[in-house]
Each structure stands twice: as structure tokens, then as C-alpha cells.
Amino acid sequence: MKLQFALCFVILAASMANAYDGDGQPGCKTQEELDIGVFRDNxxxxxxxKCETMDEPATKVRCPTESGFMDSLKDCVNWEEWQWEKPVAPPSEVDA
Structure with missing residues (x-):
């Protein structure tokens, strides 16, 4: 039983260590980011x-009332349609 608990703890710790925990704001430093245009606020x-200008940090945009942003659709959807998606790091980030 202790071995199973220890193994579960190690697996959980490893998965958390690999999780991206930033807010998702891209630095808009690549053409790819400008082409994609919008990124999830984690x-x-x-x-x-929203990336609009090369080398200028993205601006934050609010979805209409009663909706949330779905990264897979790159659009705001009604909360009834919204589903949680695993956060991913943008291609570049804002310099600290």
C-alpha cells in the first residue's frame, strides 16, 4: 500500500512539474503568433x-458576457458549450 501511494505521488509530482502555469500572454515575437492571432488567457x-503587432506584447480582450474563450476554436463560446482545455505555452512570452 505504501509503495502504491509513493508511486502515485511521484507520477502526480512529475505531471505537475511539466504543467505550464503561465497566463499564456504571448510576446508576439514571431510571424506564427501574428498568423494565429489569438491565445487563451490561462x-x-x-x-x-490578441497579437496584432510584431514585438509588441499581446493585448487582453474580454469575451462577450456569458461566454468563455475556447483555444481549440480560437473563439468565444457560450458557457454551455465551453470546455476546459489543457494550458499550453505560447511560442514566445513577454520579457520580464
């Missing part, structure tokens, strides 16, 4: 980041 599902 800390606020009712908003997203």
Missing part, C-alpha cells in the same frame, strides 16, 4: 490575448 477563461 488565468481567466472569459478573456483571451
Amino acid at each position: 488565468w481567466d477563461p472569459s478573456s483571451y490575448w
Whole structure:
């Protein structure tokens, strides 16, 4: 039993160590980011980041009332349609 608990703990710790925990704001430093245009705000599902100008940090945009941003659709959807998705790091990030 102790071995199973220890193994579960190690697996959980490893998965958490690999999890991206940033807010998702891209630095808009690549053409890819400008082409994609919008990125999930990992800390606020009712908003997203928008890249408009190279080398300028993305701006935060709020979804309409009663909706959340779905990264897989790159669009705001009604909360009834919204589903949690695993956060991913943008291609570049804002310099600290």
C-alpha cells in the first residue's frame, strides 16, 4: 500500500512539474503568433490575448458576457458549450 501511494505521488509530482502555469500572454515575437492571432488567457477563461503587432506584447480582450474563450476554436463560446482545455505555452512570452 505504501509503495502504491509513493508511486502515485511521484507520477502526480512529475505531471505537475511539466504543467505550464503561465497566463499564456504571448510576446508576439514571431510571424506564427501574428498568423494565429489569438491565445487563451490561462488565468481567466472569459478573456483571451490578441497579437496584432510584431514585438509588441499581446493585448487582453474580454469575451462577450456569458461566454468563455475556447483555444481549440480560437473563439468565444457560450458557457454551455465551453470546455476546459489543457494550458499550453505560447511560442514566445513577454520579457520580464
